Amino acid sequence: MTRTIKLAVIPGDGIGPEVITEANRVLDAVLEGGDVQLDRTVFELGAERYLKTGDTLPEDEQRRIAEHDAILFGAVGGVPGDPRLKQANIERGLLLKLRFDFEHYANVRPCTLFPGVESKLADPGNVDFVVVREGTEGPYAGNGGTLRPGTPAEVATEVSVNTAFGVERVVRHAFETAQSRPRKKLTWVHKTNVLVHAGSMWQRIVESVAAEYPDIAVDYMHVDAATIFMVQDPPRFDVIVTDNLFGDILTDLAGAIGGGIGLAASGNINPDGTFPSMFEPVHGSAPDIAGQQLADPTAAILSAGLMLDHLGLSAEGDRIRDAVRADLASRGAQSRxxxxxxDAVIAQLPQRGA
Incomplete structure (x- = not known):
């Protein structure tokens, strides 16, 4: 019996449409001959849409996106400094709104240094870890404001929101992720010596959940120390769980360690399945090279692999990662x-069942 997956595709801006086209081609190739088919709906959202119509994320389109099984997202953002976009804040109005409204509370970013990929580290070792970043709270919740704007006495606040409910669910997801991996190790990262209120709550919740997973080795690290050890000794990490802001910073550092942000895939996960999860490369829209066939689609392709994992198609996701691994190992200095x-990734796809 054929299974149909309803996929919402948001190519977005800049290089987004180019890399998403390749991700979709790889998806079609890896699913060819199987009992799964994709029913795609393309949503033209982003800076270009806003400039044409003034719409960022209309309610009716958000409702239609919610009816899908997953979202494949390219990139969002126009030309930096464009005065027409300065007040629109497309990223918050589109990308963050989807994350928050669809309860994408687990932002999952794998960091793997593939064979053939040059690291900026002299001796990186075996780099293979996952960062689980809380995705719906922290300073990104939008709890803040300004007083006396534009004056010498201006005050600006950005409150970091941390709830026991929000912390517990992302911590639990991180423990489950660690349990599914061979090393079964979890490092939680915060700044408990300074952020004593949120830090204390995170600590108590981690300790409580850890009692349910006695086979997981747990340690703690201040976020500043984590940045040091991530560079000096990345193999020490297996699964990292942290809050929204710290996770944003650490995952970009992880992208650099893994060979560059152009290889960094991500999943904005709603583990409960109440809304579709969203999968996206994190390299941004790169408007300076858009339309020139210069963008590397590998991160988008790997994000499609994460999407297949989430949809219960891990064998197909593994085939995509194997193909990417083979392609990266064979690239050398050639420019494509x-x-x-x-084309190269599709050519490297292992045969079904191989």
Missing amino acids: GTSEIG
Whole structure:
């Protein structure tokens, strides 16, 4: 019996449409001959849509997106400094709104240094860890404001929101992630010596959940120390769980360690399945190279692999990662365009059942 997956595709801006085209081509190739098919709906949202219509995320389109099984997202953002976009804040109005409204409370970012990929570290060792970043709270919740704006006495606040409910569910997801991996190790990262209120709550919740997972080795690290050890000794990490802001910073550092942000995939996960999860490369829209076939689609392709994992198709997700691994190992110094990399990954896909 054929299974149909309803996929919402948001190509977005800049290089987003180019890399998402290749991700979709790889998805079609890896699913070919199987009993799963994709029913895609494309939503033209982003800076270009806003400039044409003034719409960021209309309610009716958000409702339609919610009816899908998953979201494949490209990139969002126009030309930096464009005065027409300065007040629109497309990122918050589209990307963050989807994350918050769809309860994407687990932002999952794997960091793997693939064979053939040069690291900026002299001796990186075996880099293979996952950062689980809380995705719906922290300073990104929008709890703040300004007083006397534009004056010498201006005051600006940005309150970091941490709830026991929100922390517990992302911590539990991180423990379950650690349990599914061979090393079964979890490092929780915060700044408990300074952020004593939120830090204390995180600590108590981690300790409480840890009691339910006695096979998981747990340690703690201040976020500043984590940045040091992530550079000096990345193999020490297996699964990291942290809050929204710290996670944003650490995952970009992890992207650099793993060979560059152009290889960094991510999943904005709603583990409960009440809304579709969203999968996206995190490299941004790169408007300066858009339309020139210069963008590397590998991060988008790997994000599609994460999506298949989430949808219960881990064998197909593994085939995508194996193909990417083989392609990266064989690239050498050759320079290829966006669609050429897509062709190469498709050519490297292992046979079904191999």
